[in-house]
Amino acid sequence: MPRTLPLLGRTAVVTGAARGIGEGMARALVRRGARVALLGHEEPALARIAAAFPGRAAHWPVDVTDEAAMARTADRVEQRFGPPSVLVANAGVAAGGLFLDHDPATWRRVVEVNLIGSAVTVRAFLPGLLVTRGYYLQVASLAALAPAPLMSAYGASKAGVEAFAHAVRAELAHRGVAVGVAYLSWTDTDMIRGAQHHDSLRALRARMPWPAGRIYAPQPVVDRLVRGIERRSPAVYAQPWLRAVQAARACLPAVVTHRARRELGRLDGRAGLSATGLLGAGGEADADAAGLKR
Numbered sequence: 001m002p003r004t005l006p007l008l009g010r011t012a013v014v015t016g017a018a019r020g021i022g023e024g025m026a027r028a029l030v031r032r033g034a035r036v037a038l039l040g041h042e043e044p045a046l047a048r049i050a051a052a053f054p055g056r057a058a059h060w061p062v063d064v065t066d067e068a069a070m071a072r073t074a075d076r077v078e079q080r081f082g083p084p085s086v087l088v089a090n091a092g093v094a095a096g097g098l099f100l101d102h103d104p105a106t107w108r109r110v111v112e113v114n115l116i117g118s119a120v121t122v123r124a125f126l127p128g129l130l131v132t133r134g135y136y137l138q139v140a141s142l143a144a145l146a147p148a149p150l151m152s153a154y155g156a157s158k159a160g161v162e163a164f165a166h167a168v169r170a171e172l173a174h175r176g177v178a179v180g181v182a183y184l185s186w187t188d189t190d191m192i193r194g195a196q197h198h199d200s201l202r203a204l205r206a207r208m209p210w211p212a213g214r215i216y217a218p219q220p221v222v223d224r225l226v227r228g229i230e231r232r233s234p235a236v237y238a239q240p241w242l243r244a245v246q247a248a249r250a251c252l253p254a255v256v257t258h259r260a261r262r263e264l265g266r267l268d269g270r271a272g273l274s275a276t277g278l279l280g281a282g283g284e285a286d287a288d289a290a291g292l293k294r
Contacts, residue, residue: 025226
């Protein structure tokens with residue numbers, strides 16, 4: 001437990017809080033003294049988490065791509081807890097497979113949730129952050145730093161949210177709102193476990209060079225992200241080696257293309273390269289909410 005609690009009495013908002021990194025961050029933020037608003041699709045899971053912290057956490061089921069619903073939710077959160085000092089745009093979905101094989105609606109949904117949903121989230125809660133001179137953490141990915149073959153929508157959306165966060169940081173710096181980007185590699189969440197059920201994604205991860213191919217325990221990731229929030233860090237690396245990837249990112253497209261030419265050449269034409277649909281139980285919940293085929 002830290003000696004000081006910079007988040008004590010502050011309001012934090014976490015999207016995608018029903019499971020995985022979002023749930024872990026919500027729990028950690030409460031333990032750091034914050035009042036936490038949990039947002040996401042899965043109301044029973046959100047309610048279970050909030051019930052563990054009576055008076056210190058509350059939940060609102062909402063689709064982050066729905067601008068009107070998010071604006072209403074922001075008003076309700078402020079009425080309940082006051083203006084937010086922390087906003088964590090964590091909600092995200094992923095789908096695997098070759099771009100040409102993807103269901104267009106599923107591909108579009110990944111971009112809508114991850115990129116458009118982050119922008120909608122910031123638009124809804126930014127007025128409160130301006131009042132508190134708060135901090136917005138955008139959860140990105142290794143996929144923002146390097147090409148992600150077989151995950152084109154996910155890679156495009158995570159590169160997009162990184163660029164979006166950098167732009168918003170520049171716009172808000174003179175108004176006292178800090179913006180950070182969190183970079184994560186493969187972390188043991190429901191989404192990644194869903195990816196492991198598909199031959200192509202499992203094979204490509206296994207062939208990634210060490211340490212990029214490892215699957216990491218979630219709690220150390222959560223702890224680093226929350227420390228980044230407390231420090232108002234502009235960049236938070238869930239795995240320290242990602243700093244080196246950041247430095248080398250200019251050469252990574254050529255390196256990834258070289259490796260993918262060999263690996264995808266081995267897999268091409270196999271059923272394992274077929275599109276996966278949205279991954280994991282969280283992806284299934286989003287697909288149901290959006291009316292997508294699974």
